[in-house]
Amino acid sequence: MIRRLLAWVLAVAATAGAGVSAQPLAQPLAQPLLDWTEEEVTLIARHGPWPLPPVRDPSNRVSASPAAVRLGEHLFYDTRLSGTGQTSCATCHRPDRNWSDGLARAQGTVELDRRTPSLWNVGYGPWFGWDGAGDSLWAQSIRPILDPREMGAGTGRVAALLREDATLACGYEKAFGDRPGRDDERLLVDAAKALAAFQATLVTPRTPFDVFRDALVNGDRVAAARYPLAAQRGLRLFVGAASCNACHFGPRFTNGEFGDVGIPFFVRPGEVDSGRLGGLARLAGSPFNLLGSHSDDTTGEAGRRTRHVQRLHSNFGEFRVPGLRQTARGGPYMHNGSLASLDDVVRHYSEVSPDRLHSDGVPLVRPLGLSAEEQGDLVAFLRSLDAEVPPRPPVPPLCP
Numbered sequence: 104m105i106r107r108l109l110a111w112v113l114a115v116a117a118t119a120g121a122g123v124s125a126q127p128l129a130q131p132l133a134q135p136l137l138d139w140t141e142e143e144v145t146l147i148a149r150h151g152p153w154p155l156p157p158v159r160d161p162s163n164r165v166s167a168s169p170a171a172v173r174l175g176e177h178l179f180y181d182t183r184l185s186g187t188g189q190t191s192c193a194t195c196h197r198p199d200r201n202w203s204d205g206l207a208r209a210q211g212t213v214e215l216d217r218r219t220p221s222l223w224n225v226g227y228g229p230w231f232g233w234d235g236a237g238d239s240l241w242a243q244s245i246r247p248i249l250d251p252r253e254m255g256a257g258t259g260r261v262a263a264l265l266r267e268d269a270t271l272a273c274g275y276e277k278a279f280g281d282r283p284g285r286d287d288e289r290l291l292v293d294a295a296k297a298l299a300a301f302q303a304t305l306v307t308p309r310t311p312f313d314v315f316r317d318a319l320v321n322g323d324r325v326a327a328a329r330y331p332l333a334a335q336r337g338l339r340l341f342v343g344a345a346s347c348n349a350c351h352f353g354p355r356f357t358n359g360e361f362g363d364v365g366i367p368f369f370v371r372p373g374e375v376d377s378g379r380l381g382g383l384a385r386l387a388g389s390p391f392n393l394l395g396s397h398s399d400d401t402t403g404e405a406g407r408r409t410r411h412v413q414r415l416h417s418n419f420g421e422f423r424v425p426g427l428r429q430t431a432r433g434g435p436y437m438h439n440g441s442l443a444s445l446d447d448v449v450r451h452y453s454e455v456s457p458d459r460l461h462s463d464g465v466p467l468v469r470p471l472g473l474s475a476e477e478q479g480d481l482v483a484f485l486r487s488l489d490a491e492v493p494p495r496p497p498v499p500p501l502c503p
């Protein structure tokens with residue numbers, strides 16, 4: 104302990120000026136604090152503060168409405184939204200499994216080609232699905248309801264359910280101010296908008312990283328030094344030599360865009376998952392995109408990204424950059440669940456073959472050649488983005 108303290112004092116003395124704030128040591132530090140440079144502190148500060156303010160989606164008139172959140176939560180667990188009556192959103196997005204299912208590939212009526220992503224922090228968008236085929240959370244929520252491989256309910260079935268089930272009809276009226284009407288497609292979209300309002304409330308708690316980040320920004324060295332040293336070293340790599348923050352940027356640890364990190368795109372012999380390239384085509388062809396009549400945004404602002412996004416050949420094999428909060432509780436990883444653990448993910452980045460990277464232009468990923476200790480440090484950092492989640496209270500009744 105004494106020796107560590109001494110090491111820290113010497114480190115501070117050596118870097119005085121370059122360090123955060125070389126304040127005199129008022130209290131002994133729990134363990135050494137790395138000599139963070141001002142530039143590093145600036146980079147780390149960009150990953151917070153957390154939590155972000157709640158989102159309001161202008162394309163969804165019931166976004167952030169408590170009555171819609173409640174209706175959405177009921178619909179989320181309702182197996183009647185599926186053709187077989189057996190599957191709900193929660194079958195794949197399980198609250199006790201990090202809002203995913205722990206499977207490498209989602210299991211619907213058949214096995215799908217992609218993994219079920221977690222729904223944590225999903226409200227912040229702007230693109231949804233591994234390939235960005237959705238430009239709003241509500242549009243993305245329609246897809247599984249209609250897709251025969253997932254829930255396969257059909258528009259008429261969802262509309263009839265909202266009209267005919269007295270409790271759901273009452274919940275609908277509370278959320279939308281009207282009894283369910285005759286327009287089936289509109290009712291399907293409204294169900295999805297309530298589902299979206301609910302999912303936007305799924306925000307991860309503060310983590311050891313957030314406490315460290317705030318302490319560092321505020322110059323509170325005592326609090327900062329409680330952050331494990333391995334996580335500090337991993338963080339230094341993350342924002343430094345390993346450049347993970349080129350894509351895993353900002354408070355959610357994603358820039359919300361797409362990238363190619365060399366995960367194979369073959370689904371089965373002769374068949375590929377083209378990722379973002381196919382997603383953009385599906386987005387353009389969807390009647391539910393933000394340029395269509397179902398958006399509640401009257402300014403045209405919400406559809407701006409969708410209007411201007413270009414489909415480029417380099418989008419082939421790109422997948423959405425996942426946020427990294429709470430991922431240590433998830434796994435398997437990547438769009439196809441091909442990596443089992445965080446150790447495997449970090450090893451992938453360390454050893455990825457440049458030939459695997461099929462993007463045009465300048466690849467942002469290169470084999471990092473990390474030592475075993477560095478790999479362990481990165482994993483320790485990733486684990487510090489994880490917090491204990493209190494158990495969810497029972498779903499409150501819709502119309503008592």
Ligand code: HEC
Pocket residue numbers: 179184190191192193194195196209210211212215217218219220221222225230231232233234240243244247248252253254298302
């Ligand atoms: C059979 C399993 C399954 C069911 C049931 C299911 N999902 Fe999903 N969900 C997935 C998979 C797989 C993806 C990734 C899809 C893709 O990228 O093509 C996904 C993606 C999503 C996303 C995008 C998340 C992101 O990070 O972009 C949202 C939102 C979502 N689902 C909500 C729902 C809702 C709401 C329901 C119920 C109406 C539902 N899901 C039902 C498997 C499922």
Ligand code: HEC
Pocket residue numbers: 341345346347348349350351361362363364366422423424425426427430433435436437438439445448449452467468481485
């Ligand atoms: C070029 C942008 C880019 C860079 C740089 C990058 N990532 Fe990623 N990361 C992605 C993309 C895109 C995926 C999803 C790839 C897929 O599913 O095919 C991903 C997936 C992940 C996952 C899995 C998350 C999940 O839910 O499946 C982890 C963990 C991760 N990256 C950590 C890191 C670390 C650590 C570094 C630095 C060593 C890093 N990333 C560098 C873009 C990037």
